[in-house]
Every structure is written in structure tokens, then in C-alpha cells.
Amino acid sequence: MSLRDRLASGGFAVTAEISPPRGADTGPIKATAAQLRDWVDAVNVTDNQGSNVRLASWAGSLAAMAAGLEPVMQMTCRDRNRIALQSDLLGASALGIRNVLVMTGDHPKFGDHPEAKPVFDLDSVQLLWTLRHMRDQGAVLSGRPLNPPPDCFLGAVENPFAPPAAFRAERLAKKVAAGAQFVQTQFVFDTGAFGRWMAQVRDLGLHERCYILAGVGAVRSRRALDFMRDKVPGVQVPDDVYRRLRGVPADQTAAEGARLAAETIQQLAAIDGVAGVHLLVAGNEQAVPGILDGAGVRVDRDGR
Amino acid sequence: MTTRPPVPARPRLGARLAYRLQRALRPRIGVGWLSARIEASGLARALFTGAERQTKQDLFGCRMCGQCALPVTGYVCPMGCPKEMRNGPCGGVGADGSCEVYPELRCVWVEAYDRAASQGRAADLRLLHRPIDHRRWGESSWLNYWQGRDEGLWVVESGDTEHEGPSTNSSSIDHRYRPRVLGG
Numbered sequence: 001m002s003l004r005d006r007l008a009s010g011g012f013a014v015t016a017e018i019s020p021p022r023g024a025d026t027g028p029i030k031a032t033a034a035q036l037r038d039w040v041d042a043v044n045v046t047d048n049q050g051s052n053v054r055l056a057s058w059a060g061s062l063a064a065m066a067a068g069l070e071p072v073m074q075m076t077c078r079d080r081n082r083i084a085l086q087s088d089l090l091g092a093s094a095l096g097i098r099n100v101l102v103m104t105g106d107h108p109k110f111g112d113h114p115e116a117k118p119v120f121d122l123d124s125v126q127l128l129w130t131l132r133h134m135r136d137q138g139a140v141l142s143g144r145p146l147n148p149p150p151d152c153f154l155g156a157v158e159n160p161f162a163p164p165a166a167f168r169a170e171r172l173a174k175k176v177a178a179g180a181q182f183v184q185t186q187f188v189f190d191t192g193a194f195g196r197w198m199a200q201v202r203d204l205g206l207h208e209r210c211y212i213l214a215g216v217g218a219v220r221s222r223r224a225l226d227f228m229r230d231k232v233p234g235v236q237v238p239d240d241v242y243r244r245l246r247g248v249p250a251d252q253t254a255a256e257g258a259r260l261a262a263e264t265i266q267q268l269a270a271i272d273g274v275a276g277v278h279l280l281v282a283g284n285e286q287a288v289p290g291i292l293d294g295a296g297v298r299v300d301r302d303g304r
Numbered sequence: 305m306t307t308r309p310p311v312p313a314r315p316r317l318g319a320r321l322a323y324r325l326q327r328a329l330r331p332r333i334g335v336g337w338l339s340a341r342i343e344a345s346g347l348a349r350a351l352f353t354g355a356e357r358q359t360k361q362d363l364f365g366c367r368m369c370g371q372c373a374l375p376v377t378g379y380v381c382p383m384g385c386p387k388e389m390r391n392g393p394c395g396g397v398g399a400d401g402s403c404e405v406y407p408e409l410r411c412v413w414v415e416a417y418d419r420a421a422s423q424g425r426a427a428d429l430r431l432l433h434r435p436i437d438h439r440r441w442g443e444s445s446w447l448n449y450w451q452g453r454d455e456g457l458w459v460v461e462s463g464d465t466e467h468e469g470p471s472t473n474s475s476s477i478d479h480r481y482r483p484r485v486l487g488g
Contacts, residue, residue, distance in 0.1 A: 109386075123388070126433070159396075
């Protein structure tokens with residue numbers, strides 16, 4: 001069952017994330033995809049995550065498909081202008097990649113090429129709008145017709161916790177109006193704050209027009225915890241979560257992080273309008289079965 | 305093209321005064337006529353564009369994209385966002401409202417939301433902004449605005465999928481390309 005069908009059927013969807021390697025080999029992606037394929041509906045393949053050069057997301061997506069796992073191709077606006085972005089959508093669609101996740105992308109300053117030219121010809125809303133236009137109107141931005149138009153299931157991201165808090169649900173509304181059919185959120189550590197954002201999302205009726213997948217991470221180590229709290233843009237780790245994970249011996253942090261993730265999934269699944277979870281566990285894929293077992297998410301993966 | 309990189313700027317003109325000026329300077333018969341006259345003369349257009357550049361640079365950190373969003377962004381320039389985002393803030397805004405790329409500066413969209421909301425204009429931020437036309441860097445956006453050429457820059461977020469497409473090229477706006485008066 002595809003991610004789109006899983007969501008349309010009202011099932012609880014689970015997605016995860018793969019960071020392609022820094023190298024000309026799809027082997028690591030295939031190995032990770034094989035590990036994940038019995039547990040998740042689809043896997044995001046990141047697009048030069050954190051502005052660091054990696055194997056291209058379209059190539060990584062093809063590798064995941066070859067390993068039997070449906071990809072969600074991530075597409076940022078950082079490195080390509082509107083010509084290249086439209087061209088990539090056509091290529092991806094022609095090769096069978098259906099799910100496309102659109103984001104503006106991190107600034108080059110944070111990656112391994114801080115001297116690079118930031119493109120940002122379009123922003124995430126404009127790119128969603130453009131891709132939807134290509135699919136539904138069968139034309140590129142210049143007005144020239146597409147034969148045939150691409151087929152795609154369009155996703156967006158949102159950070160419910162970043163200022164201005166009063167505008168974050170409205171911002172999702174813009175993305176939905178532009179074409180987003182599903183959204184994956186930033187890490188949720190504070191389920192109370194997430195619940196308040198979801199109430200605004202429901203007030204705007206967005207949960208009926210867009211599937212909402214809440215981001216869940218599993219903290220692996222004290223170092224990862226500190227990094228996430230202090231260094232990852234837009235992530236907020238509440239004090240009680242920080243204390244809980246620091247409160248266990250260092251060699252127990254990973255197990256406690258997985259327990260916390262499982263509890264978080266249970267809390268999120270109980271929130272009206274949450275269609276699934278997105279596991280932000282790149283590099284820690286072996287934790288996925290334990291987390292989903294702990295959360296009681298045992299979905300029939302159709303014999304995969 | 306512009307050579308000055310985008311850096312968040314805090315407007316030096318109060319929100320209330322900015323909206324008052326907006327009402328006073330909205331397109332009207334007289335203003336349209338005057339702006340057409342200014343455009344007709346190369347020298348007048350150069351002088352006017354230079355004055356606009358100086359004024360808006362001092363007040364808003366303007367970079368002369370030529371397609372001014374200020375009237376619907378609380379008079380905070382979105383082209384000062386390091387990612388030049390015209391549809392709202394990215395997900396990397398600090399908990400204190402700081403810009404991810406320049407942590408010592410405030411996110412232009414946090415500032416825009418506060419200023420727009422303070423004047424009852426928060427709904428402006430829901431508008432969908434189309435991609436900009438990069439040929440227009442360096443042009444006078446005031447002349448474009450008074451001549452009615454900016455009308456397609458954004459659309460109301462209607463909530464359905466029937467609103468017009470994202471392209472400014474295919475809409476009804478007049479996009480006759482004119483050479484830039486001052487190199488951007």
C-alpha cells in the first residue's frame with residue numbers, strides 16, 4: 001500500500017528518513033531501506049541535508065525503490081532555480097517517484113560549502129504552488145504545456161514551535177492553499193505545545209485538507225541531546241524532557257530516548273487530526289522496530 | 305543584479321505611520337498621471353528611482369527588487385531574509401525570534417507579524433506571493449505600483465485550488481520589460 005493510499009484509507013502512517021551517503025554508491029541507502037521496509041510506509045530521502053553535499057535525493061529515492069521501499073524525495077529551494085526544480089520534478093515523476101517533500105532548505109552557511117551562492121529563487125510556498133500547477137494545469141511556469149504532466153503527491157514541512165507562534169498554523173494554511181497534501185513537522189518533544197498548534201490547525205480545517213504527520217525523534221546519546229537542544233535550528237527541547245534524558249546513566253540514554261519516542265507517538269496518535277508520525281532517526285534506523293513496538297504501532301505492511 | 309547580500313533590517317519607520325502613508329499614496333488618477341510622466345523621461349525616472357532607493361534603503365533596508373511587498377508585510381522587507389522568503393518565516397527562527405543565519409538580528413517575519421498585528425493587519429500575511437521577476441531588480445517599485453503593474457504580485461489565499469497559477473508571466477499584468485535605469 002502506498003503512502004498516499006495508507007493516508008487516504010485512514011490508517012496511521014509511519015515515515016522515516018534516510019540521509020544519502022557522501023559518495024558515489026547507493027549501497028548504504030539500499031541497506032537502510034531493507035532495514036526499514038517492514039516497518040514504515042515510506043522513507044524521506046534528504047536533499048543535501050544541512051547544506052552538506054551528499055548523493056542526490058532523486059538517485060537516493062531510486063535506490064530506496066529498488067530496495068522495496070517507497071521514497072519521499074525531498075526538494076529544497078537552496079541549490080536550484082525554478083528551471084532546475086521543474087525539470088527535476090519531471091525527471092522524478094518519469095522514473096516513478098511520486099512523493100515529493102518541498103522545503104525552503106537550510107542556508108548554505110550551515111554546511112560544508114558556506115561560500116556557495118544561495119539560490120532561493122523560489123520559497124517553499126512558491127515551489128509547492130509551481131509543482132501543483134505543473135500537475136493540475138499541465139504547464140510549466142512559462143505557460144508551456146507538459147506532455148504528459150507529472151504525477152505527484154506533494155508534501156510540506158512545518159515547525160509548530162518556532163516564532164511567530166500565532167502565525168504557524170496560518171503558514172501551514174498557505175502551504176495547503178499552494179498545494180501541500182501532507183505535512184511532516186519538526187521534532188515534537190513538547191506534546192502540549194503541539195496539541196495547541198493542532199487546535200489552531202483544526203480551527204482552520206487544515207486536518208481535513210492535508211494529512212498531518214508529527215515528527216518524532218529518538219535521542220541516542222547525551223551528546224546528541226545537547227546538540228539537538230543547542231545547535232539544531234528550530235528545535236526546542238523542553239526542560240523536563242532534557243532532565244529525564246540526563247537523569248539516566250549515559251549508557252541508558254538511547255533506551256530511554258526510544259521509550260520517550262514511543263510514549264510521544266502514543267500521545268500524538270491520540271490527538272484529533274494527526275494522521276501519522278515521521279520518525280527523524282537518520283543514522284539510528286535500528287531503533288525503529290523497538291520504538292514502534294513500544295508505541296504499539298503494528299501496521300500490516302501488506303506482506304512486505 | 306544586486307550585489308548587497310540579504311540581511312534582516314529593522315524598519316526605521318513606525319508601523320502606524322507607514323500604513324498612514326500607504327493610504328495617502330495609494331494609486332489614484334493624479335498619481336498615475338504623474339508617475340507616467342516621470343517614466344516618460346529618462347532623467348526624471350533616474351532621479352526618482354535614485355531617491356526611492358535612498359529613502360527605502362534608509363527606512364527599510366530596501367535592496368530594490370522592484371516588486372515591493374512592504375504594503376502587506378507590516379512594512380518589514382522580506383528581501384532582507386537571508387533566504388529571501390516572501391511567504392513567511394522558515395522553521396529555523398530562534399525561540400527568541402532571532403534569525404537563524406544572523407542570530408544577533410530579529411527574523412524579518414517575526415517583526416512583520418508583530419507590526420502588522422499591532423495595526424490590525426495580520427491577515428495580510430496570509431496572502432500568497434508569486435515568484436518574483438528577477439529582471440526587475442533596480443526598477444522603481446513605486447512607479448510600478450502607481451502604474452498598476454504590481455497587482456499580480458500576490459493573491460488571496462482562497463482555500464480552494466481554483467485561484468490563478470503561480471506565474472506572473474501568464475497573468476494579466478503588463479510585463480513589458482524595460483531596461484533598468486540604475487544597475488541593481
